Amino acid sequence: xxxxxxxxxxxxxxxxxxxxxxxxxxxxxxxxxxxxxxxxxxxxxxxxxxxxxxxxxxxxxxxxxxxxxxxxxxxxxxxxxxxxxxxxxxxxxxxxxxxxxxxxxxxxxxxxxxxxxxxxxxxxxxxxxxxxxxxxxxxxxxxxxxxxxxxxxxxxxxxxxxxxxxxxxxxxxxxxxxxxxxxxxxxxxxxxxxxxxxxxxxxxxxxxxxxxxxxxxxxxxxxxxxxxxxxxxxxxxxxxxxxxxxxxxxxxxxxxxxxxxxxxxxxxxxxxxxxxxxxxxxxxxxxxxxxxxxxxxxxxxxxxxxxxxxxxxxxxxxxxxxxxxxxxxxxxxxxxxxxxxxxxxxxxxxxxxxxxxxxxxxxxxxxxxxxxxxxxxxxxxxxxxxxxxxxxxxxxxxxxxxxxxxxxxxxxxxxxxxxxxxxxxxxxxxxxxxxxxxxxxxxxxxxxxxxxxxxxxxxxxxxxxxxxxxxxxxxxxxxxxxxxxxxxxxxxxxxxxxxxxxxxxxxxxxxxxxxxxxxxxxxxxxxxxxxxxxxxxxxxxxxxxxxxxxxxxxxxxxxxxxxxxxxxxxxxxxxxxxxxxxxxxxxxxxxxxxxxxxxxxxxxxxxxxxxxxxxxxxxxxxxxxxxxxxxxxxxx
Numbered sequence: 001x002x003x004x005x006x007x008x009x010x011x012x013x014x015x016x017x018x019x020x021x022x023x024x025x026x027x028x029x030x031x032x033x034x035x036x037x038x039x040x041x042x043x044x045x046x047x048x049x050x051x052x053x054x055x056x057x058x059x060x061x062x063x064x065x066x067x068x069x070x071x072x073x074x075x076x077x078x079x080x081x082x083x084x085x086x087x088x089x090x091x092x093x094x095x096x097x098x099x100x101x102x103x104x105x106x107x108x109x110x111x112x113x114x115x116x117x118x119x120x121x122x123x124x125x126x127x128x129x130x131x132x133x134x135x136x137x138x139x140x141x142x143x144x145x146x147x148x149x150x151x152x153x154x155x156x157x158x159x160x161x162x163x164x165x166x167x168x169x170x171x172x173x174x175x176x177x178x179x180x181x182x183x184x185x186x187x188x189x190x191x192x193x194x195x196x197x198x199x200x201x202x203x204x205x206x207x208x209x210x211x212x213x214x215x216x217x218x219x220x221x222x223x224x225x226x227x228x229x230x231x232x233x234x235x236x237x238x239x240x241x242x243x244x245x246x247x248x249x250x251x252x253x254x255x256x257x258x259x260x261x262x263x264x265x266x267x268x269x270x271x272x273x274x275x276x277x278x279x280x281x282x283x284x285x286x287x288x289x290x291x292x293x294x295x296x297x298x299x300x301x302x303x304x305x306x307x308x309x310x311x312x313x314x315x316x317x318x319x320x321x322x323x324x325x326x327x328x329x330x331x332x333x334x335x336x337x338x339x340x341x342x343x344x345x346x347x348x349x350x351x352x353x354x355x356x357x358x359x360x361x362x363x364x365x366x367x368x369x370x371x372x373x374x375x376x377x378x379x380x381x382x383x384x385x386x387x388x389x390x391x392x393x394x395x396x397x398x399x400x401x402x403x404x405x406x407x408x409x410x411x412x413x414x415x416x417x418x419x420x421x422x423x424x425x426x427x428x429x430x431x432x433x434x435x436x437x438x439x440x441x442x443x444x445x446x447x448x449x450x451x452x453x454x455x456x457x458x459x460x461x462x463x464x465x466x467x468x469x470x471x472x473x474x475x476x477x478x479x480x481x482x483x484x485x486x487x488x489x490x491x492x493x494x495x496x497x498x499x500x501x502x503x504x505x506x507x508x509x510x511x512x513x514x515x516x517x518x519x520x521x522x523x524x525x526x527x528x529x530x531x532x533x534x535x536x537x538x539x540x541x542x543x544x545x546x547x548x549x550x551x552x553x554x555x556x557x558x559x560x561x562x563x564x565x566x567x568x569x570x571x572x573x574x575x576x577x578x579x580x581x582x583x584x585x586x587x588x589x590x591x592x593x594x595x596x597x598x599x600x601x602x603x604x605x606x607x608x609x610x611x612x613x614x615x616x617x618x619x620x621x622x623x624x625x626x627x628x629x630x631x632x633x634x635x636x
Contacts, residue, residue: 447497502534540588
């Protein structure tokens with residue numbers, strides 16, 4: 001499995017001479033004049049989609065997996081079928097892999113003879129602008145989600161965590177592109193299937209049939225489309241070989257049966273994003289925070305910087321923040337996020353800097369650093385009004401402890417041991433307060449106090465059109481002629497972690513000092529200080545968030561006690577989790593960038609929906625990673 005890194009996929013090599021859309025690499029066409037009818041016959045009828053949807057109409061979602069996205073034709077025909085069907089599950093998740101993506105121009109050429117499909121094609125045109133290898137998630141309709149996995153199909157499926165109900169096998173012909181029909185790929189299909197999962201394909205090649213049977217699929221030959229040769233359909237019975245899970249230490253448990261409500265502790269950006277995603281999925285949300293108004297703690301600045309964290313050398317961590325930035329741009333409405341761009345001073349950049357190879361709409365090199373053209377500023381006041389609509393019940397209380405009752409519910413108590421709330425599913429997203437409620441995590445955290453100042457400018461510098469990043473940050477709010485300044489983060493002792501953050505009267509001058517040699521400095525020196533805000537941010541030791549289920553630490557240390565001896569991972573049991581308890585914290589100073597993707601990921605896990613993160617990213621974010629690393633080291 002290829003490690004995750006900064007890299008782009010290749011654009012499809014399309015012949016300019018052939019009137020049909022012809023892929024020169026595989027010497028094959030994408031589709032012909034009867035393509036719509038063939039897609040419906042081969043994949044919709046072959047998988048008995050209407051029957052499956054009717055039989056599972058009470059389910060929360062239905063998942064289709066496809067090998068070979070191509071021009072997106074099968075997705076478009078399936079979307080039409082879904083929209084014209086009334087008796088069906090609530091949500092459709094369509095997962096498709098592609099290694100050679102068409103460009104938007106090639107997409108238009110592919111559908112030039114399908115005038116009836118033009119409105120549908122316009123709906124997915126933005127998908128074909130993507131070139132970053134890895135997972136992409138698009139909310140095409142309120143009830144249809146498209147997951148596009150860019151890269152080698154087998155490698156992409158190895159990174160996928162999902163349960164697939166129906167498979168579309170639609171790569172180029174087995175003789176011309178054998179990798180799309182390999183035993184390796186079908187083994188991953190088997191891992192992602194359950195008994196009864198169906199498949200359909202246009203081919204009847206004997207090697208395809210044998211490979212599918214080897215991994216546990218029952219295969220049947222049926223008549224091909226309009227008199228063509230036979231094709232294969234069938235369903236998954238049981239895995240022939242045991243399914244191997246390589247991350248038992250990092251479980252991603254669903255909740256069964258699907259919950260109708262949940263409780264979130266923490267009213268910062270993490271908790272509010274969780275509330276928004278949960279409400280979109282139809283869940284009732286109770287939010288508990290120590291402040292009367294949400295977004296009052298570490299997330300309480302009047303404006304926030306939203307940009308990716310990209311490093312000179314490619315890494316899974318940098319890839320996560322790239323992924324998070326993409327998700328955040330989709331998550332925040334235009335009324336909240338203003339993509340004015342960010343200019344960052346970075347004297348470490350050089351010719352070997354991996355960031356210079358990244359897309360220009362993400363980052364651009366300059367003489368003194370980089371410009372992030374799609375980054376910008378979030379108006380947190382407008383954001384709060386937008387996100388609070390997702391909260392059904394808001395409770396103001398200082399949570400002092402959580403405990404599980406004998407009935408399995410979570411009881412949330414205040415300092416007087418009075419019960420604040422009792423719930424089946426609990427999400428702790430309370431920043432540094434999270435480690436007070438779950439003290440086993442305290443050893444892997446530090447806390448920093450951050451302070452910002454909001455200034456009113458008398459004169460607006462004409463060139464002040466981008467946010468500035470230089471040790472500290474400077475956010476221009478042009479309409480109000482205001483500037484938000486911050487960035488002086490101070491480590492604080494553990495004894496002060498859970499106390500209210502106190503403003504430091506020396507901070508304004510410290511923050512101003514960052515900009516003494518900047519062209520905007522004269523305007524800043526004459527500015528009027530309007531307000532300050534101080535907050536305490538939780539930082540993990542590896543500077544990445546903790547997101548996922550809370551593992552039973554004592555039991556895990558017992559089960560994995562001899563991990564440092566190098567015993568093969570297959571001999572260890574799956575890590576046991578604390579029932580229906582999840583954690584999201586450690587977002588540091590990048591919460592507004594990372595919270596939307598982390599919320600999507602965590603709620604998808606709880607509801608047993610396809611995870612929008614690759615296995616490699618799941619592991620570096622899992623709350624159990626520190627226990628695992630600790631036990632891998634030989635004892636002193």
